[in-house]
Amino acid sequence: IEHNSLESVKLTKNKYLMRSELKKSGLKSPWFKRFSVHKTPKDIFAELSFPCVLKPTFLSASQGVLRVNSFEEFGKGCEMLSDMLAEEKVKKRGGDQANWILVEEYIPGKEVSIEGIVNDGKLKDLAIFDKPEPLEGPIFPETIFITPTILDEHLQFSLLETAQTALQALGISKGPVHIELRINDHGNYILECAARSIGGLCSKVLEFKGGMSLEELILRSALGRNVEKTQLIDKAKGVMMMPTEKRGILREIHGIKAALAVKGITDLQTTIKPGEMLEPLPKGDRYLGFLFAEGKDQDTVIIVLQEAWSKIEVVSEKI
Numbered sequence: 442i443e444h445n446s447l448e449s450v451k452l453t454k455n456k457y458l459m460r461s462e463l464k465k466s467g468l469k470s471p472w473f474k475r476f477s478v479h480k481t482p483k484d485i486f487a488e489l490s491f492p493c494v495l496k497p498t499f500l501s502a503s504q505g506v507l508r509v510n511s512f513e514e515f516g517k518g519c520e521m522l523s524d525m526l527a528e529e530k531v532k533k534r535g536g537d538q539a540n541w542i543l544v545e546e547y548i549p550g551k552e553v554s555i556e557g558i559v560n561d562g563k564l565k566d567l568a569i570f571d572k573p574e575p576l577e578g579p580i581f582p583e584t585i586f587i588t589p590t591i592l593d594e595h596l597q598f599s600l601l602e603t604a605q606t607a608l609q610a611l612g613i614s615k616g617p618v619h620i621e622l623r624i625n626d627h628g629n630y631i632l633e634c635a636a637r638s639i640g641g642l643c644s645k646v647l648e649f650k651g652g653m654s655l656e657e658l659i660l661r662s663a664l665g666r667n668v669e670k671t672q673l674i675d676k677a678k679g680v681m682m683m684p685t686e687k688r689g690i691l692r693e694i695h696g697i698k699a700a701l702a703v704k705g706i707t708d709l710q711t712t713i714k715p716g717e718m719l720e721p722l723p724k725g726d727r728y729l730g731f732l733f734a735e736g737k738d739q740d741t742v743i744i745v746l747q748e749a750w751s752k753i754e755v756v757s758e759k760i
Contacts, residue, residue, distance in 0.1 A: 442663050445636055449612030453636045456498045457543050459611065466610035468603065469628045471546030478523040478540055482516045485544075489515065492547040492578070495522060499538040500531075502640065504726040508547055508578025515544075525724055550625030552576050552632070553590065555604050555618075556639055556647065556655070558662045562614040564605050565669055567658070568647055569597060573743055580722040585746055586643060587679035587739050596624070603629040617659050642710055642731045646680040649673055676735055679742040681750060683729040685713070685721045689757035692716075699752040700732065705745035708733040719757055729755065 452458050457475045464470040475498065476485055495518045497505040505525055507518045522542050525531060532539045556568045569590040572583070590597065604620045617638040623630045638644060644655040650672050653661075662668045691713055701709055711730035713719065720727070734745040 443615045445613055445615055449614070450636050452611045453613070453634055454499060455538060456496065456633075457541065458498075459634060460543070460545065462610050463607055463631055463634075466606055468606055468610070469630050471548055471630065473543060473545035475541050475543050478519075478526055478542055482512075482519045486512055486515075489544070490546070491515075494545050494547050494578075495519065496543050496545075497522065497526060497535065497538070498541050498543050499535045500726070501635075502726050502728075503581040503583060503722055505723050506581050507723055508581075514579075521723070547578070548623045548625070548630045548632070549577075550623040550630075552621065552623050553592070553600065554586065554639070555600065555620040555622070557604070557618050557620070558658065558668060559608060559613055559615055559618055560662060560668075562609065564601065564608055564618070565671070566601055566604075567649075567655070567671065568673055569600065571739065573739070582684045582722050583682055584684060585679055585681050585743060586646065587677065587742055588646065589673060589677070591739050600624070600629055603631065604634075607631045607634045616663065617655075641682065641728065642712070643680050643682070645708065645731070646678050646733055647673065648676075648678065677737065677739050677742050678733070678735045679739075679746055681732040681734075681746040683711075683732060683750060683753065685719050685725050685727060685729050686755070687719060687757055688721060689719050689759045690716065691719050691755070691757050693756040694729070695754040695756065696752040700749040703745055703749040703752070705734045705736045705741065706732065706749045707735055709749070719755075729753075 452462055460473045492508055492510045495507045505522055509515045509518045526539045552572045554570045557564045557566045568588045570586040570588050571590045574584050613636050619635045619639050621632040647655045658668050709732050713729055732746055732749050734742050736742040
């Protein structure tokens with residue numbers, strides 16, 4: 442089975458290396474710098490401008506990602522990240538990358554993501570997700586994804602061009618990709634470019650003509666079958682990643698039946714069980730669960746998801 446090179450995949454799994462390669466390619470890039478967790482924040486104050494974003498180089502799901510607006514917030518953010526990266530579980534996962542923190546310019550604007558499959562280096566877009574809720578910090582919980590996008594065709598084409606350039610720069614030539622971007626008056630900025638499909642249970646929101654799932658499409662493509670004509674069904678669909686809002690031990694989740702009864706909700710799945718730990722962002726890496734909805738248009742789906750989420754009550758025990 443064809444696959445990407447080890448070198449290209451390594452680039453997508455290290456945010457600093459990814460940023461460096463994308464900058465070389467000529468794509469729009471924020472300023473960025475990597476520094477050791479052992480370095481005193483004051484040592485790099487002279488190189489900063491605000492607002493900026495602190496993040497580990499290897500974690501996902503917005504874990505450890507912080508917007509800071511002042512030297513004081515920068516110092517506190519560095520302390521929090523250094524403590525988190527020193528935890529045994531995180532150190533084991535990150536290896537040498539757990540010794541580094543990435544700081545980069547905060548990019549304002551609308552955030553979107555592209556789901557696609559790459560064959561012979563060419564991107565086949567499967568979906569463009571809009572993220573209707575503002576992601577402005579200080580933490581960046583990914584809440585609602587909706588497809589199809591309501592962006593105009595010219596902007597969609599521009600986003601796909603940016604994504605294609607990023608894939609070429611990183612050497613991604615085969616398989617599923619999940620690409621996150623921000624759009625503003627200055628252009629398109631790549632936030633992440635992962636050589637994998639969308640995470641969690643979010644792929645359930647993608648329904649293709651003929652009844653195929655995203656996973657089936659990925660397998661068909663890997664086996665050499667043509668997926669170029671694949672299209673989503675013509676219906677607005679969305680998923681909400683139900684956030685973990687308070688730290689503690691989960692005891693109960695009330696309101697699930699009421700949420701499922703909201704017109705337009707198609708499914709609700711919890712991913713944290715009673716007795717398990719709840720840890721919100723920026724330290725946490727798990728969502729409470731996933732809500733799925735469909736409707737006549739994007740606004741309808743947003744309203745349905747928000748109404749269903751309002752029915753949910755989380756009972757937890759402080760620790």
